[in-house]
Amino acid sequence: MSVFRQTIEVRWVDCDANQHVRHSAYADFCTHARIEWLRAAGFGFEQFQQNGFGPVIFKESTEYFKELKMSERVLVEVRAAALATDGSRFTIRHEMLKEDGRLAARHEISGAWFDLRARKLMVPPPNLQAIFAELARTDDFAEIPLKQA
Template sequence: MESFSHLVEVRWSDCDANQHVRHNAYADFCTHARIEWLRAHGFGFDQFQKHGFGPVIFKESTEYYKELKMSERVSVVVRIAGLSADGSRFRIRHDLCKEDGRPAALHEISGAWFDLRQRKLMQPPAELLAIFSALDRTEDFAEIPLKQA
């Protein structure tokens, strides 16, 4: 299994009136980290267009631990928390950590792959499933049953 971590810097536009990171910026950081993880493994936006599909998110949640402020650098570690046998369903966990290593937040998404032409859920191409299969898994990783779909 391989690990993936992406460093982001908190920008002015990521902050709210309380002078800390607004809640939905955490999701943006995690989305960016996932895109960078896939791109680093040769599955960028052009591959999604070529195959005519993309992710659909069913559930998203965030637990906040430490306040983040402008100009801080945040490490986003991407791990697989759940995957169906055919790769069609996934759960991804993101651990956001401050520069000193203290946890700032935990963000998790659950989703599936969506065929943009047929407008239905689908299995991913083999090369994408291989990328998901190679990523570090969480301690509580669980296979997602297909019958829940």
């Protein structure tokens, strides 16, 4: 299992009037890193379109530790914090590190896979489950119990 890492440069548009990264930009950085992780693993936007499904996010949270400012480079590390055994639900934790290695923020999302045709939650295809199986786990990783019908 491996940690996915994506470096992102803070742009002018990512900053607020306090001259540091605005709160919602942290979520944008993490979304970009997740999309790059899936694309690099062979499951990009085209595969979601072809298969007629996508992620739906139920919960997001961010903890802030150190300021990020314009032109800094941020390393976003992506790990699985929880997964259902059938891959239907997930929690992903992102840690955003400053260039000196200090933790700037921790962002976590919880979600599931949504069938765009049937308009209901679904189990992802085996190739996407395999990509999640290869992602590094957090130290406090947990299995998400399957929902009973």
